[in-house]
Amino acid sequence: MKIAIGNDHAGPDYKKAIVEMLKAKGHEVTNYGTDSSDSVDYPDFGHAVAKDVAHGNVDFGVLICGSGNGIAMTANKYQKVRAALCWNKEIAALSRQHNDANIICVPGRFTSIHQAVEMVETFLDTNFEGGRHQNRIDKIYC
Template identity: 75%
Template sequence: MKISIGNDHAGPDYKKAIVQFLESKGHTVTNHGTDTFDSVDYPDFGHKVATDVSEGKADFGIVICGSGNGIAMSANKHQGIRTALCWIKEIAALARQHNDANIISIPARYTSIQQAIEMVDVFLNTNFEGGRHATRVGKISC
């Protein structure tokens, strides 16, 4: 699977651990995030990940910032992108099952690295249920 990942200054450690986990599972990862803790603007990275997913260069995306909100909002500006802010693995599963989310947003200041890896694993290994959810997902895009 091809995964695009991006993060701001709140998430370099998270990204490094997630990339290592993904590569150990045989996934190809495109890194759009910063590797330092110097302040950067999260939209720059959210837009790059969303572009990769919307253009089919990546199957899924992962975005990380302090709260997970700003980078998710940025990514969700792209047509066909459904970024879900997740803080526990059960929410990550529901984001895929019910919302067909294609990008997971992780709040680095409110989850542990281990939780983040577990959420990513669940997110990537959960299928969209379709059915009644497909109608609802179809109404998300304007």
């Protein structure tokens, strides 16, 4: 799979661990995130990943910021993007099963690196259930 990843200053260590896991599983990763803890603006990275997902350049996106909220709000401005803020692997699985999420947003200041890696792994390993959930997905976009 092709996966785009982006992060602000709250996520360089998270990104590094996630990218290592993704590459170990044979995924192709495009890195839009910062590698520094110097303050940057999360929308710059959220837009880059969301554009790749919306245009079909990648299969999924991973976004990391302090709370996960701002970067999720940014990504969800794009048609065809369903960015899910996930706090544990159960929510990550449900975001795929029920919402067909195509970007996972990780709250770097509220989860451990180990949890983040587990959430991303679960997210990518979980399929959309379709059925009644598809009708709801079809009603999301304006």
